[in-house]
Amino acid sequence: MSSLIALLVASVTFGTVLMYGTLGEILTEKSGNLNLGVEGIMYMGGAFGLAGAFTYEKAVGVAASNGFVAIVIAVVTAFAAGAIASLIYGFITITLRANQNVTGLALTIFGTGVGQFTGEFMRVREGGYVALSNHLKGAFTFQIFPSFLRDIPVIGRILFSHNAFFYIAIALAVAMHFFFQKTKTGMYLRSVGESPSTADAAGINITKYKYLATIIGGGISAIGGMVYITTTAGCVWNHEGLSGVGWLAVALVIFCMWRPLNAIWGSILFGALMIMYLRVRVAFIPTEIYKILPYIVTVVVLVFSSMRNNKEKQPPASLGVNYFREER
Amino acid sequence: MQNNCAIQMCSITKRFGQVVANDGINLEIRRGEILSLLGENGSGKTTLMNMLAGIYQPDEGEILADGKPIAIRSPKDAYSYGIGMIHQHYKLVDVFTAAQNIVLGLNDEKLDLKTINSKVKRICDRYSFAIAPERKIYDMSVSQKQTVEIVKVLYRGADILILDEPTAVLTPQETEKLFVVLRAMKEDGKAVVIITHKLNEVMELSDEVAVLRKGKYIGRVRTSETNPQQLTDMMVGHSVVLNIDRPEYSDPFPRLTVEDLTCVDHEGVTKLDHVSFTAMGGEILGVAGIAGSGQKELLESITGLYPVKEGSVRFFEENGCETELIGKTPMQIRRTGVGMAFVPEDRLGMGLVGSMGMTGNMMLRSWRSGKGLFLNKKSPEHLAKKVWNDLEVVTPSTSFPVRRMSGGNVQKVLVGREIASRPRILMTAYPVRGLDINTSYTIYNLLTEQKMGGVAVVFVGEDLDVMLELCDRILVLCGGKVSGIVDARNATKEQIGLMMTSVGQRRASDDE
Ligand SMILES: Nc1ncnc2c1ncn2[C@@H]1O[C@H](COP(=O)(O)OP(=O)(O)O)[C@@H](O)[C@H]1O
Ligand SMILES: [Mg+2]
Numbered sequence: 001m002s003s004l005i006a007l008l009v010a011s012v013t014f015g016t017v018l019m020y021g022t023l024g025e026i027l028t029e030k031s032g033n034l035n036l037g038v039e040g041i042m043y044m045g046g047a048f049g050l051a052g053a054f055t056y057e058k059a060v061g062v063a064a065s066n067g068f069v070a071i072v073i074a075v076v077t078a079f080a081a082g083a084i085a086s087l088i089y090g091f092i093t094i095t096l097r098a099n100q101n102v103t104g105l106a107l108t109i110f111g112t113g114v115g116q117f118t119g120e121f122m123r124v125r126e127g128g129y130v131a132l133s134n135h136l137k138g139a140f141t142f143q144i145f146p147s148f149l150r151d152i153p154v155i156g157r158i159l160f161s162h163n164a165f166f167y168i169a170i171a172l173a174v175a176m177h178f179f180f181q182k183t184k185t186g187m188y189l190r191s192v193g194e195s196p197s198t199a200d201a202a203g204i205n206i207t208k209y210k211y212l213a214t215i216i217g218g219g220i221s222a223i224g225g226m227v228y229i230t231t232t233a234g235c236v237w238n239h240e241g242l243s244g245v246g247w248l249a250v251a252l253v254i255f256c257m258w259r260p261l262n263a264i265w266g267s268i269l270f271g272a273l274m275i276m277y278l279r280v281r282v283a284f285i286p287t288e289i290y291k292i293l294p295y296i297v298t299v300v301v302l303v304f305s306s307m308r309n310n311k312e313k314q315p316p317a318s319l320g321v322n323y324f325r326e327e328r
Numbered sequence: 329m330q331n332n333c334a335i336q337m338c339s340i341t342k343r344f345g346q347v348v349a350n351d352g353i354n355l356e357i358r359r360g361e362i363l364s365l366l367g368e369n370g371s372g373k374t375t376l377m378n379m380l381a382g383i384y385q386p387d388e389g390e391i392l393a394d395g396k397p398i399a400i401r402s403p404k405d406a407y408s409y410g411i412g413m414i415h416q417h418y419k420l421v422d423v424f425t426a427a428q429n430i431v432l433g434l435n436d437e438k439l440d441l442k443t444i445n446s447k448v449k450r451i452c453d454r455y456s457f458a459i460a461p462e463r464k465i466y467d468m469s470v471s472q473k474q475t476v477e478i479v480k481v482l483y484r485g486a487d488i489l490i491l492d493e494p495t496a497v498l499t500p501q502e503t504e505k506l507f508v509v510l511r512a513m514k515e516d517g518k519a520v521v522i523i524t525h526k527l528n529e530v531m532e533l534s535d536e537v538a539v540l541r542k543g544k545y546i547g548r549v550r551t552s553e554t555n556p557q558q559l560t561d562m563m564v565g566h567s568v569v570l571n572i573d574r575p576e577y578s579d580p581f582p583r584l585t586v587e588d589l590t591c592v593d594h595e596g597v598t599k600l601d602h603v604s605f606t607a608m609g610g611e612i613l614g615v616a617g618i619a620g621s622g623q624k625e626l627l628e629s630i631t632g633l634y635p636v637k638e639g640s641v642r643f644f645e646e647n648g649c650e651t652e653l654i655g656k657t658p659m660q661i662r663r664t665g666v667g668m669a670f671v672p673e674d675r676l677g678m679g680l681v682g683s684m685g686m687t688g689n690m691m692l693r694s695w696r697s698g699k700g701l702f703l704n705k706k707s708p709e710h711l712a713k714k715v716w717n718d719l720e721v722v723t724p725s726t727s728f729p730v731r732r733m734s735g736g737n738v739q740k741v742l743v744g745r746e747i748a749s750r751p752r753i754l755m756t757a758y759p760v761r762g763l764d765i766n767t768s769y770t771i772y773n774l775l776t777e778q779k780m781g782g783v784a785v786v787f788v789g790e791d792l793d794v795m796l797e798l799c800d801r802i803l804v805l806c807g808g809k810v811s812g813i814v815d816a817r818n819a820t821k822e823q824i825g826l827m828m829t830s831v832g833q834r835r836a837s838d839d840e
Contacts, residue, residue: 325384
């Protein structure tokens with residue numbers, strides 16, 4: 001039992017990282033832009049988020065540094081890094097109308113490079129090791145619920161023992177669901193992703209919606225990278241752990257059928273699949289098999305969902321296609 | 329007279345790269361009048377109207393609304409001048425409801441269903457539309473979608489309505505209904521512009537006709553003072569004969585016998601229900617029916633592209649030998665030497681490769697006959713040149729991507745290629761859809777030529793007037809069943825229209 005709970009808690013920790021990546025990409029894809037640069041964006045988010053908090057700590061000194069401020073700075077720098085990377089992607093695909101897949105892949109290469117460079121640069125400059133002080137580390141993994149809730153048997157650990165990023169991600173998913181389904185702006189955004197020519201003819205500013213969704217979506221994805229570095233990786237630059245996470249987020253978007261609420265349990269499930277090899281080890285199964293499980297699940301879901309031919313559970317109809325009014 | 333003028337377009341020119349789509353066009357649109365815009369494919373009708381709808385900007389010239397020059401920079405601007413266009417490809421979001429589509433993009437409108445519904449209802453009552461505001465677009469028939477488009481435009485307060493080939497996808501009954509609506513709009517003092525290829529519709533509906541040819545404005549006549557022949561001559565630029573010749577083949581013989589053909593799609597819906605008929609060599613067999621009554625499945629199951637649940641399709645040689653086609657793949661059917669040619673509905677999807685030129689597309693039919701490692705380009709090139717000349721395909725070269733050609737020319741390439749394979753059965757699905765009169769007649773003549781060569785021609789069509797003139801017999805499908813086969817020489821349009829809806833239950837979507 002307790003090992004099961006431990007698995008669940010660890011899945012949530014890793015799932016939180018995925019949830020940000022996925023929610024950001026859902027927002028982007030709802031505007032019809034398929035940004036395959038998530039991998040790069042999350043790298044940049046991780047490196048710059050850590051750099052932000054680290055610089056802050058160095059500037060004010062360990063003693064004077066405040067955990068909450070450090071978190072805000074990390075979030076803002078990570079978001080900004082992702083937003084800027086996505087702005088580049090947006091400019092190339094929306095304004096210059098270049099191929100989205102190629103641009104996205106280029107962004108992945110660019111972003112992982114920039115992220116690595118930044119992380120390594122900091123490491124070398126600091127003499128081989130960048131890490132936040134224990135005081136700030138604690139702030140990033142601080143359990144926000146009071147101990148009497150956490151101490152409730154079973155339930156307490158499952159529901160109340162996580163850090164703030166998890167609950168914020170859930171709130172974000174719910175907010176996005178509400179935004180897409182209930183608000184006019186959300187409906188307009190969906191129409192842009194479904195049929196840009198319709199939205200255009202209805203007088204909606206396609207360019208504005210596409211840019212905003214792409215930039216904000218990229219920013220959200222980047223926070224995922226920062227969350228990984230500051231929680232799972234223990235506030236130390238670790239490029240290996242981040243590798244592949246962005247691709248997993250892209251797969252997860254498909255798995256969730258572009259629905260933010262599905263991203264909540266989907267991320268936790270994928271989180272579980274990703275860390276299974278550490279926890280539920282079966283001797284004769286190589287870890288590589290474990291690691292491809294999320295992708296296998298995604299393929300199975302794709303097969304089933306396309307077989308059912310449900311009109312509602314489809315990607316945004318214009319996903320991956322650039323829009324130009326005078327094109328026919 | 330002057331005060332009912334809504335829009336004036338003055339020497340409008342629009343170029344797409346080298347192509348001059350509109351060349352110094354002057355056009356006046358008046359309130360309380362239905363204007364038909366007539367012209368062959370690619371004559372620039374859609375382009376001209378798109379400039380009023382804010383999709384394109386004119387390169388030269390001026391647009392006046394009520395005498396004052398205006399600039400229409402976006403579809404939003406167009407609405408602000410009361411211009412609404414119903415595009416040939418509907419601009420609707422499939423996964424939204426009708427109501428959501430109707431209010432899309434309206435900023436001052438709350439997403440309050442009650443107000444929307446009551447306003448929608450007012451419009452529907454005025455023109456006796458019936459739409460279900462809560463229904464999703466993907467659940468709707470083509471004509472229901474069109475209704476949503478019209479309501480959407482009216483909801484935005486448009487009083488200048490432009491319809492781009494609205495009848496191309498409608499049944500005769502649905503077309504009639506649409507015309508009633510358009511006449512009611514005219515009564516309300518709205519200006520209506522309708523683009524159509526069908527001359528009988530022009531004659532029936534409009535007050536005036538404006539004709540374009542190759543991007544130029546040719547003239548404008550009152551409908552009451554003209555006739556189809558004059559209009560065709562204006563459109564084409566020289567006189568054309570508008571009769572379809574229907575010679576009789578000396579001795580038609582059974583070529584293909586279909587018995588109890590039944591198909592079920594992957595969702596378990598029966599698409600064809602015990603369909604039986606015989607196609608004769610030396611005969612054009614028409615297939616009529618409301619869109620989606622099984623026409624596509626019929627042709628595809630005969631050609632081996634669609635899974636068959638039961639039934640048989642037998643091909644007869646001249647010497648009486650017969651071959652069963654069911655259970656064979658298209659490749660196997662071809663190897664048996666049956667000689668079947670298929671001009672599918674989806675020309676660029678199933679028929680041709682859009683990004684390749686004419687030569688490349690000719691090769692698709694013959695590449696297996698080449699020897700060795702390399703492609704034999706000579707004979708396809710030769711064939712492409714022949715089709716280019718014989719059918720007067722308008723294209724800069726045989727390597728010009730077919731995707732960029734106009735619809736009529738794409739169709740000529742496809743039909744030309746299929747006929748060149750010397751088929752004994754020629755199956756065509758909507759071969760003149762979207763084509764202008766002149767090209768349509770070229771296609772009709774080609775089909776008749778094939779028939780007189782002893783080919784069994786199956787013609788799935790939608791324009792009943794044409795089918796009654798062109799075909800020898802007409803098979804009418806209704807919901808996947810054969811509701812009858814009539815002799816086209818003495819059947820009437822009403823009779824066929826009735827058969828299209830009578831067998832089996834009516835489609836649920838028609839009841840609303
Ligand atoms: N968006 C476009 N880009 C390039 N060429 C175009 C475009 N739209 C139309 N054309 C060209 O302009 C001409 C007129 O086309 P169109 O207005 O669609 O004709 P019609 O509606 O009368 O069939 C054609 O030669 C067509 O190929
Ligand atoms: Mg057109």
